[in-house]
Amino acid sequence: MMDTGHDQITAAPPGYHAEEVTSVHHWTDRLFSFTCTRDPALRFTSGQFAMIGLLVGGKPLVRAYSMVSPAWEEQLEFLSIKVPDGPLTSRLQHIRVGEKVLIGRKPVGTLITDNLLPGRNLWMLATGTGLAPFMSLVRDPEVYAKFDRVILAHTVREARELAYREYITHELPEHELLGEDVRAKLVYLPAVTREPFPVTGRITTRLESGAAEREAGVEPLDPARDRVMICGSEAMNADCRALLDARGFVEGTNSAPGSFVVEKAFVTK
């Protein structure tokens, strides 16, 4: 058998469920996703993350991963970058169907609609794998019950990194349970920064110039009406936060809802 650098999981260590991988998809040489079984006892809210990983040298090697799958889905799905010398991702990228992964029993996180005050438009600003929690949220009926318009702005370096683009544009609008809400309320804004594409430029630049609002067909960002969720790199989060602070947005937390919430896209190494 090929040595993938991790132990076979026969029993889950305390605090984890051991789940079986049911599919693996490699988007690019830097990006992959996989699905696995879900213990019926695992509860989470769409947008949250859990500690997930492998058993290495008899110990859990785990990182925080946002669930890509919505809370109602029977299986779990995760999106990951592949870092050649990353302790977890260098191993996890070789995971195969039938192998087991560890899933932490206590999902948490701030990117949940309960942390936002009521509003009309919900902006989701994602870069790279920061898309993950929003894939969960755009498939949660509660999001559409709370907002008139849901704007998913995903910005990446190269077009092929626009994971789930086909799914969002073609499958989701036809989804049996969500299709009607998606067609009426979801606006998808894919953009690329390092090669030609119909929409180019960082989300921060496009919000500053008003281009992003024009792309979405809505009024300029306003804390009276708009709510924002942010998930990207440390630098992207900081720049988005500064932009929103300057416009009078207030950050929401698990104890006090606000007009925006932030979480960093995990697993950068």
Ligand code: A2P
């Ligand atoms: P750029 O190509 O101009 O750096 P990364 O893979 O480095 O996380 O980048 C993912 C996307 O996020 C890229 O399109 C990148 O644009 C963009 N990005 C990186 N840093 C920032 C930032 N501080 N603010 C907004 N967007 C950013």
